[in-house]
Amino acid sequence: MSERSDSKHETIREQLRAEVLALSPGERLPPERHLATRLGVARMTVRQAIGGLVREGIVTPVHGKGNLRSADPMRLRVQLWSFTETVRAQGLTPSTQPLEWDDDPEPPPAAVEFFAARPGGGPAPRTLRRSRRLRLGDGTPLALEEAWFSADRVPPLTEEVLAGSLYALLREAGVLPDSGEESVTVGLPTEEEAKLLAIAGTRPLLRLTRRAFAGGEPVEYAQAALPGDRFELAFPLIRDPS
Template sequence: MVQLGDIDRSDPRPPYQQIAGMLRSAIESGTLEPGARLPSEAALMENFGVARMTARQAIQELRGEGLVIPEHGRGVFVRPMPPVRRLASDRFARRHRDAGKAAFIAEADKAGYQPGVDRIEISRTTATETIAERLRLPAGDEVLVRDRRYLANGRPVEVATSYLPIAIADGTPIEEPDPGPGGIYARLEEAGHTLARFSEEVGARMPTPDERTALEIGPGIPVLTVVRTAYDVNDLAVEVCDTVKVAPAYLLEYDVPAQ
């Protein structure tokens, strides 16, 4: 068993929290690597001289933080985490679209992971009040909806839903599962909507059950929410993209001018 030290009886923290802290440190330092099996309850009981409930509470503490996952009949394992992706404002640079790369592909090239996208669904629906307001559309207007899931090295890292005015998307490759090189932003610009700016709202929360299933994450793993609105040179809102991202898979980086 990995060496974890001893319980400090003078420590005001209960023993289970101390044990959880030692296991957490071993995970964060890489002593317990992703995919490694945690010491069993019996091993923790013997090593620390504690009751089974104390050992169980220590493991539950780590499960609640999303650091470990149980596998029925096999034990509890350190959660394999997806590769960290740094989201910089550069990802929407026109040079990427000119090179035939959508933002996700540009990120992949920079971070060194293998990108993928699946579960692509395209539909039309009446815009909600919030989407209509963001797109500056009359209430009840129809919008094109693009749902998809993004993968990094085969692991889900985000789900995204784009909403576009039908007047812009109708009859264009944006209605196709694969809109072509450069993604939908390249198609928007080809249609005369040269992009000028993006507005993003970033939040954090716990995922819904459906999001946990789609992103293949367990209890204790938070998500980031990013709602982006794209505007063309005429300040026309041409797309709203609502994304839910696995929080440990992302670092958000923004360049903000000091003016």
């Protein structure tokens, strides 16, 4: 590709970037053919420019809707947070799509190890309950969650429970988490994750792993995959008194 062609593509992308940033989050871009006609360039040039904006994270292609202005990142405090409360604080309407729930015959080794580390060396639970849910805000997929709980402490899971708040169930069971730790890594989505979260396979994910306790007892091991460009992580800092 010549320098002149590179310059042309960059000029078109800058024009489109300015137009996209003037839109409201979730607003749809005009069709490619309309943009090409108005800008006086080939449709392929427009497509390449939009592809660059997708990689920048300011445009989100959504099947059946077209190319949308990406939502502004949600501020997510890394703490024992409620998804529902976090989404509502952003002015969005939260909803949940239950995907799977069962007594897991083969939980991941990390979950087994977590629940085996009980205070006083008590016996590990023989069964772990598992839930898998898609969390949404205003209908947009925001997180894919999978969590495990001790069957000794948590009653059987149902679709109705999963569509609401799992922490409400834990509160009723007397094991609402009061402490824990959360680790964060970054990676690319699997094909299934990309489809469920409605993102391109090249978009990075934030992968959060939570280990939560109630009164020192392990009660929740959870993994969540979040589109990296939809969240801004905030880490509360507290000086160690020692």
